[in-house]
Amino acid sequence: DSGVTQTPKHLITATGQRVTLRCSPRSGDLSVYWYQQSLDQGLQFLIQYYNGEERAKGNILERFSAQQFPDLHSELNLSSLELGDSALYFCASSVEIIDTQYFGPGTRLTVL
Amino acid sequence: GDSVTQMEGPVTLSEEAFLTINCTYTATGYPSLFWYVQYPGEGLQLLLKATKADDKGSNKGFEATYRKETTSFHLEKGSVQVSDSAVYFCALSKPTGGFKTIFGAGTRLFVKA
Numbered sequence: 001d002s003g004v005t006q007t008p009k010h011l012i013t014a015t016g017q018r019v020t021l022r023c024s025p026r027s028g029d030l031s032v033y034w035y036q037q038s039l040d041q042g043l044q045f046l047i048q049y050y051n052g053e054e055r056a057k058g059n060i061l062e063r064f065s066a067q068q069f070p071d072l073h074s075e076l077n078l079s080s081l082e083l084g085d086s087a088l089y090f091c092a093s094s095v096e097i098i099d100t101q102y103f104g105p106g107t108r109l110t111v112l
Numbered sequence: 113g114d115s116v117t118q119m120e121g122p123v124t125l126s127e128e129a130f131l132t133i134n135c136t137y138t139a140t141g142y143p144s145l146f147w148y149v150q151y152p153g154e155g156l157q158l159l160l161k162a163t164k165a166d167d168k169g170s171n172k173g174f175e176a177t178y179r180k181e182t183t184s185f186h187l188e189k190g191s192v193q194v195s196d197s198a199v200y201f202c203a204l205s206k207p208t209g210g211f212k213t214i215f216g217a218g219t220r221l222f223v224k225a
Contacts, residue, residue, distance in 0.1 A: 002155065033213070043156075043201060043215040056212045090155055101213070103148075103155030 003027065004104035006091050012110045018079040021107045025072055025093030031055070032074040033094075033101060034066055038087035049074055081111045114139040118202050118216035125192055126224050133187040133219045135176075135202035143204040145169075145178050145185040150199045150218070159187075159200070197223045 003026035013019055025032050034046040036059075045058035049068035060066075063081075068074045078085060088108050092101040119134040137145065144163045148156040160169030165180035174189045185202060202216040 002157070004155070042217045045213050045215070048212070058212055092156075100158050100161065103157065105153075105155050 002102040002104060004091060004093050004102050006089075006104040006107050008107060009105070010108050010110075012112065013081060014112055015081055015083060017081050017111075018077065019081065019109065021076040021078070021089050021091075021109075023074045023076070023091030023093075023104060025074070025091075026102055029093035029095050029102070030072065031094045031096065031099070032068055032072070033092040034060075034074070034076050035090040035092065036087045037090060037106070038084075041087075043090075046076070078109070083111050085109065086111045114143070114204065114206065114214050116202050116204055116214055116216035118200075118219050121199075121218075121220040122222055123219060124222045124224065127194055128191045129223075131187070131189040131192045131196075131221070133200055133202075133221070135185045135187065135216060137183050137185065137202075137204050139183075139204055139206065141206055143206045145176070146203040146205065146213075147174070147176055147185070147187050148201040148203060148215075150201065152198070156201060192221070192223045194223045194225050197221055 005024045007022045031050045033048045037043045046060040048056040066076045088106045090106045092103045094101045115138045146161045147159040149159045150156045160171040162169040162178035168177045176187045199218045199220045201218045205213045
């Protein structure tokens, strides 16, 4: 158990819908990262937050957005969902910006 | 842009065999290099890391050396066990204001008893 929690574990929704994935980092970790893992694209870095501020951006679509709240938990919002958004979404956390990342168990999103 | 290339899997070995999973990278600057492991149904776990050239990362019998001259970070283990069956990801990270991590495609390892 890494200490990073993600909810929900599974999510099934329809195209065009909007969903919110939630991540609670390890106690004391200030940095949160979001990743998308799919069969065809592999593991893609989406975005990083540090103490509430966005610090690095990867291959995140404009339909996706994220934020980190004052209690340091983070949410990833996915809107206008498409079939191709079906994937595993992982959250990771670390103490500082440049540090070992600890991954959560992931949220499996299925878009029908 | 920056990238990581790993050998394609799956790799199938017998227990106690020697393991090598090749990883090469392309990056400007001075990235840190990592190996992560993903067991079935779980998230990624850091296996080992190296932050500068010629550093050797090691953990649980696995080793990898940061070779800047060949831009490589090959993963090795002298004697694999069935419990090592998993997917292994090579990754690089660079400070870019934040800390952007780029992963390789992953290599699935099967170890037979």
